[in-house]
Amino acid sequence: MTEAVEPTRRPPGTPCWASLMVHGLGTTEAFYGDLFGWEYVPGPEPFGPYVRALLGGREVAGIGEMPPDRHLPVAWTTYFATDDADATAETIRSCGGTVAVGPLDAGRAGRVAICSDPVGAIFGLWQAGDHIGTQLSGVPGTxxxxxxxxxxxxxxxxxxxxxxxxxxxxxxxxxxxxxxxxxxxxxxxxxxxxxxxxxxxxxxxxxxxxxxxxxxxxxxxxxxxxxxxxxxxxxxxxxxxxxxxxxxxxxxxxxxxxxxxxxxxxxx
Missing domain, CATH: 3.10.180.10 (2,3-Dihydroxybiphenyl 1,2-Dioxygenase, domain 1)
Structure with missing residues (x-):
């Protein structure tokens, strides 16, 4: 097993977080808890119920619950670090991509946007505030x-x-x-x-x-x-x-x- 790495704030353009939006938060928590050994703490909740998955007390990923009337595809989303979500969003638009949500504030945690590239692949932007992203990597469950x-x-x-x-x-x-x-x-x-x-x-x-x-x-x-x-x-x-x-x-x-x-x- 490799030695665990505890990242600090990541350079712009580096994947920094993975988040999943689901219909049944409790059953999904149980699945990943059993598979990876994750434990959970709540929030922040900019879009509804949301938990942060922990390994050894360190945040490794997020899981949120969609509103009952939303029927979006259930998928993991990769977030890229940025120092300026608004400027990066403008660059995405000018390069043929789409900004579907935001940029908007997620409390003190940071600033977020959901985007897609010119072929339709969805990804996120994360401008870190108090939350720098995944705090542990290189070990099982990360x-x-x-x-x-x-x-x-x-x-x-x-x-x-x-x-x-x-x-x-x-x-x-x-x-x-x-x-x-x-x-x-x-x-x-x-x-x-x-x-x-x-x-x-x-x-x-x-x-x-x-x-x-x-x-x-x-x-x-x-x-x-x-x-x-x-x-x-x-x-x-x-x-x-x-x-x-x-x-x-x-x-x-x-x-x-x-x-x-x-x-x-x-x-x-």
């Missing part, structure tokens, strides 16, 4: 990687470069038919764009995938099914370790990753 799954990388790589200052690096050495860009800040990989062509799920379209560290992928896959989730893609070897793509009981998709030692992505 988010360790974020990857945009889309039809092809050519349509959106430039968008993220312009909005967040990422450098998009291709992986030609892996093979010409592997469409994958790593998004780099200050020579450090922070996220990726994975073009999957016709394999893109029609029911989800382009989307950001959150990866959570686990101690043993195969054991975690069995536990997901016992807890009411399902397997989307069975356990397999990936670029940085063994992984499995699953859903929780409400259908939110996530990937569980058993990282290889020394993987740079493990420190969030």
């Amino acid at each position: 988010p360790v990687w974020n990857e945009l799954v889309t039809q092809d990388t050519s349509t959106v790589g430039k968008f993220y470069e312009h909005v967040f200052g990422h450098e998009a690096r291709s992986h030609d050495a892996v093979g010409a038919d592997f469409d994958y860009l790593t998004l780099v800040l200050d020579d450090r990989p922070v996220a990726a764009v994975h073009g999957v062509g016709r394999s893109l799920p029609h029911d989800r379209g382009p989307h950001w995938m959150t990866y959570f560290e686990v101690a043993d992928v195969d054991d975690a896959a069995v536990q997901v099914q016992l807890l009411g989730g399902r397997i989307v893609q069975p356990p397999r070897e990936g670029l940085t370790g063994r992984l499995v793509t699953v859903t929780d009981p409400e259908g939110a998709v996530l990937t569980l990753l058993q990282s290889r030692p020394g993987d740079l992505r493990r420190d969030g």
Whole structure:
């Protein structure tokens, strides 16, 4: 197991938080509590009931409950750090993206916006106040990687470069038919764009995938099914370790990753 990392305020353009909006908050809390060992504390509540998931007393993710009359897709949302949510929102609009919610204040915690890129993948902006984002990473039960799954990388790589200052690096050495860009800040990989062509799920379209560290992928896959989730893609070897793509009981998709030692992505 890698040593736990306790991040401070993240540089702009770095994924800093993962949040899930669901219909049944209590049952979702139970699922992730059993799977990851999370405990919960309430708030802040800018959009309704919301809890922060804790590991060892440190915040690692958030779960909120949608109003009963809202029938939005249940999905994990990746949030990117920014020093100025309003300025970043304007850049998103000028680069062909959409700002659906905000920017607006979430009390003293910070300032938030929900956006989508030119191909429709939803992501968030977080301008930290008292809440800097995920406080622990690199250990089981924490988010360790974020990857945009889309039809092809050519349509959106430039968008993220312009909005967040990422450098998009291709992986030609892996093979010409592997469409994958790593998004780099200050020579450090922070996220990726994975073009999957016709394999893109029609029911989800382009989307950001959150990866959570686990101690043993195969054991975690069995536990997901016992807890009411399902397997989307069975356990397999990936670029940085063994992984499995699953859903929780409400259908939110996530990937569980058993990282290889020394993987740079493990420190969030």
